[in-house]
Amino acid sequence: MTGAVVDPRGITRARIEAAALELFTRRDFETVTADEVADAAGISRRTFFRHFATKADAVWGDFHGHVQRLQELLAATSDDQPVLASICAAYVEVNDYPGADLPLLRERMRLILTEPALQAHSQVRYADVDRVVAEHVARRTGDRPGALVPRLVALSTRAAATTAFETWLAGDGSLADDLHAAFDQLAAGFPTLR
């Protein structure tokens, strides 16, 4: 009805995201219905599912752009730098949010890491990250992207990033420090275990 006077292709989407994050934070993800999110955003349920394929997708922001930036950063790395270091740097860079956005990121990651439905959904989104990282490693080693080392590096660096997010959420340090700490352990074969 109001039709949105201009809506430069994103206002509505942003309003839905904000409403969804607010509701999912206040109550459990699964108890919030798509109708409630739509109501809170001032749109119809049908329109909600035009902007987001899934209820879960509403918490991911512009993740596609996130993956694309990661890919570009990896493509621009120097061959002099060790592979793991280049991946760590790319993860740090792509997660370098301005301080004002950190509370939002915190809440988003808390939901993704703790709500079972979102945790499950995350696997599908992160598969894109794994593919991008594996291709980067494959370029550097000459392997196929599906070979053992590229896949293992992709999956275990994502494990490092996930762990870093966990510790970042639990503490009050900087995300970059937590990422470096996790990647250092990984790259050195977990020296503290010996």
Added chain:
Amino acid sequence: MTGAVVDPRGITRARIEAAALELFTRRDFETVTADEVADAAGISRRTFFRHFATKADAVWGDFHGHVQRLQELLAATSDDQPVLASICAAYVEVNDYPGADLPLLRERMRLILTEPALQAHSQVRYADVDRVVAEHVARRTGDRPGALVPRLVALSTRAAATTAFETWLAGDGSLADDLHAAFDQLAAGFPTLR
């Protein structure tokens, strides 16, 4: 109606699993409805959801027992053995299926690793594995189970196991060899990258 003359608590469940795996293999997971699985297993839809909380759960066999065996194996490891080696050995042992069961395992893992809905669901099941492994590492290092190293080791060893399953599925070697290859890379900090 037939009521099952004896059904030593598991016949029905096994029949559902077989029917489900057969259908999911022949067609895509998402296109097979719960009704169809129930029909194929000779039970009602309602009964299907009494045996399995989720359509996806029907492909996991006795995963709970799997996790329990893993936990017992880890608890029984010697402190002389390096932590990563103990985890690798436990993964190998718990996945040491008799040759006759390998086709079943192959199909199960292929579905879990390639069907998006099952891939997503797997995250929730594997969270139990991660918890068990992290507790094992924490016992050995004196850390809390939620600390950086226990969590990182748990998540990255699972990454190694997942990668090993991927390469096992793509090739025709032994799963134990693939697991050892992946864990060796991980424990040594990816030596081939340097």
Added chain:
DNA sequence: TGTGGGGTGGCACTCGGTGCCACTAGCGTC
């Protein structure tokens, strides 16, 4: 003054999953 396209809302439908109730079979007790 048309006219075409994009964003929207409403509606009906499928499917996964759940709560409730009724039925049956097996089993031990009196």
Added chain:
DNA sequence: GACGCTAGTGGCACCGAGTGCCACCCCACA
């Protein structure tokens, strides 16, 4: 044999996620 208990089952109605279809409205452009 009648009673009650329990476990497994089927049927039904219901909720919520997601989709296809159609009608509508508004804006841009001819």
